[in-house]
Amino acid sequence: MFCRVLGVVLCSTALTVYFASHSIGAVVVTTMACSLLLQLAYFASVLFLIWRYGCVSRVGQRAEHFGSCKEVGYLPPDFDEVTNESADLIQRDKMLAISLLLP
Incomplete structure (x- = not known):
C-alpha cells in the first residue's frame, strides 16, 4: 500500500513538472x-x-506504582481506570506502529 x-x-x-517546464532535468x-x-x-x-x-x-x-499502594491498604479511587486506559493505549500504539512498518 x-x-x-x-x-x-x-x-x-x-x-506535473514535465508538463509545466518541458525539462527532463x-x-x-x-x-x-x-x-x-x-x-x-x-x-x-x-x-x-516511538516517542x-x-x-x-x-x-x-506510574499506574503500576500506584498499584503498589494495595499492600499498604490504600487504593486510589480511579486506579482501575488508569490501568485499563494505559493498557489500551499501549496495545493501540503497538498495533499502529506495526501497521505503519509493514507494507
Whole structure:
C-alpha cells in the first residue's frame, strides 16, 4: 500500500513538472526532492510513534506504582481506570506502529 502511494505521488509530481517546464532535468531534480521529503516525513512519523509509545509506557509505570499502594491498604479511587486506559493505549500504539512498518 505504501509503495503504491509513493509511486503515484512521485509519478504525478514528475508528470506535473514535465508538463509545466518541458525539462527532463527539472523532472529528475524535483522527483528526487519529493522523494527525499516523503522519506523524511515517514522517518519523522516513526520517531513520533516511538516517542509517544515511550510516554504511554511511563504512564503505565506510574499506574503500576500506584498499584503498589494495595499492600499498604490504600487504593486510589480511579486506579482501575488508569490501568485499563494505559493498557489500551499501549496495545493501540503497538498495533499502529506495526501497521505503519509493514507494507
